[in-house]
Amino acid sequence: xxxxxxxxxLKLFTSTLYLSTxxxxxxxxxxxxxxxxxxxxxxxxxxxxxxxxxxxxxxSPGAIAVNGAIVVGYKLAGIPGVLISVLGAVIPPMVILSLxxxxxxxxxxxxxxxxxxxxxxxxxxxxIASVVWDMGRNVVxxxxxxxxxxxxxxxxxxxxxxxxVVFIILAVALFGMIRSIIAGKSAGTTDAFSSEKRSEKEGxxx
Amino acid sequence: MIYLKxxxxxxxxxxxxxxxxxxxMPLIQEQxxxxxxxxxxxxxxxxxxxxxxxxxxxxxxAATFVGTxxxxxxxxxxxxxxxxxxxxxxxTLLAWVYTxxxxxxxxxxxxxxxxxxxxxxxAKAGLTILISAFFxxxxxxxxxxxxxxxxxxYFIIAVVLxxxxxxxxxxxxVLCGVFEVGYYILTIL
Numbered sequence: 526x527x528x529x530x531x532x533x534x535l536k537l538f539t540s541t542l543y544l545s546t547x548x549x550x551x552x553x554x555x556x557x558x559x560x561x562x563x564x565x566x567x568x569x570x571x572x573x574x575x576x577x578x579x580x581x582x583x584x585s586p587g588a589i590a591v592n593g594a595i596v597v598g599y600k601l602a603g604i605p606g607v608l609i610s611v612l613g614a615v616i617p618p619m620v621i622l623s624l625x626x627x628x629x630x631x632x633x634x635x636x637x638x639x640x641x642x643x644x645x646x647x648x649x650x651x652x653i654a655s656v657v658w659d660m661g662r663n664v665v666x667x668x669x670x671x672x673x674x675x676x677x678x679x680x681x682x683x684x685x686x687x688x689x690v691v692f693i694i695l696a697v698a699l700f701g702m703i704r705s706i707i708a709g710k711s712a713g714t715t716d717a718f719s720s721e722k723r724s725e726k727e728g729x730x731x
Numbered sequence: 732m733i734y735l736k737x738x739x740x741x742x743x744x745x746x747x748x749x750x751x752x753x754x755x756m757p758l759i760q761e762q763x764x765x766x767x768x769x770x771x772x773x774x775x776x777x778x779x780x781x782x783x784x785x786x787x788x789x790x791x792x793a794a795t796f797v798g799t800x801x802x803x804x805x806x807x808x809x810x811x812x813x814x815x816x817x818x819x820x821x822x823t824l825l826a827w828v829y830t831x832x833x834x835x836x837x838x839x840x841x842x843x844x845x846x847x848x849x850x851x852x853x854a855k856a857g858l859t860i861l862i863s864a865f866f867x868x869x870x871x872x873x874x875x876x877x878x879x880x881x882x883x884x885y886f887i888i889a890v891v892l893x894x895x896x897x898x899x900x901x902x903x904x905v906l907c908g909v910f911e912v913g914y915y916i917l918t919i920l
């Protein structure tokens with residue numbers, strides 16, 4: 526029994542360490558790979574439950590890769606599992622960025638490196654613009670005027686008004702919670718989110 | 732005390748970035764540039780570029796980078812601890828609640844309602860990055876002498892490669908960097 530438990534902890538640590546080292550492309554990719562490993566490979570978590578665990582990871586604040594490691598760790602080994610998998614998920618980026626940070630201080634004054642970084646600023650701006658375009662279009666596509674208004678007002682409050690990001694998030698979360706409670710109470714009305722949620726579930730199945 | 736300051740700043744970043752990925756970026760920008768002046772806009776943009784090219788979540792990458800720059804390895808540890816603590820508490824509690832009640836509807840609805848605001852915040856952070864890249868003195872002004880036509884060209888090429896040719900983002904960024912190095916070599920010849 527004790528051996529089996531240690532085995533689970535070891536596998537948790539090596540899995541999160543490995544995935545965190547070699548996965549480019551962010552949290553959503555990591556979550557899929559966690560599912561591959563723990564549902565399809567080890568058969569330690571069943572598919573249906575994994576979908577809900579992933580939903581928890583994605584709905585919580587913080588990095589999705591870290592949250593994904595936490596839910597899997599908790600499910601398999603409780604609090605020790607959480608600590609072990611978080612450690613595995615965090616060590617690789619910490620080591621890599623510590624090295625990068627030291628090199629950055631040493632090299633960023635080199636004119637070639639400086640030119641490289643400065644050109645890449647236009648590239649990263651384009652990457653973010655592309656992400657914003659996709660996300661923004663999805664919001665507009667819902668044709669939910671409240672959502673579109675929330676998007677525009679938050680942008681103006683943040684960009685022109687200089688309102689604190691935390692404050693905007695809290696205000697919109699409160700507003701959304703009240704809105705979904707009201708929508709839940711008036712039974713029979715189609716609420717704005719159900720169709721979106723359904724399509725998300727289908728998306729994660731495929 | 733700098734370690735406590737780093738810890739508390741990244742605690743807020745960890746606690747309020749909903750939606751993963753770029754959602755943390757506006758919060759990092761606010762804490763690290765606007766409130767604490769730990770990085771300049773240019774260094775912050777470099778950090779976002781580096782985070783994009785290395786594995787690992789942007790918030791954890793930023794915590795290590797900023798922590799190291801500001802206060803060495805211990806700084807990196809305090810910032811990273813702050814950044815992941817909210818996740819550990821919140822996600823564990825939620826996983827515990829879920830194993831008891833198996834109902835996530837209210838939470839998911841609230842999250843869905845946050846999405847438009849998150850998009851807006853990311854747009855704002857992205858726009859600040861673009862302005863610092865496009866305008867030589869770092870602020871928005873339409874005086875032609877202040878606009879870097881080269882950067883605007885890189886941006887347009889990058890957008891076309893990303894949207895139309897579906898290139899990998901890392902490749903697109905490296906290409907922009909290589910163009911600029913080529914330009915630099917031409918100017919010193």
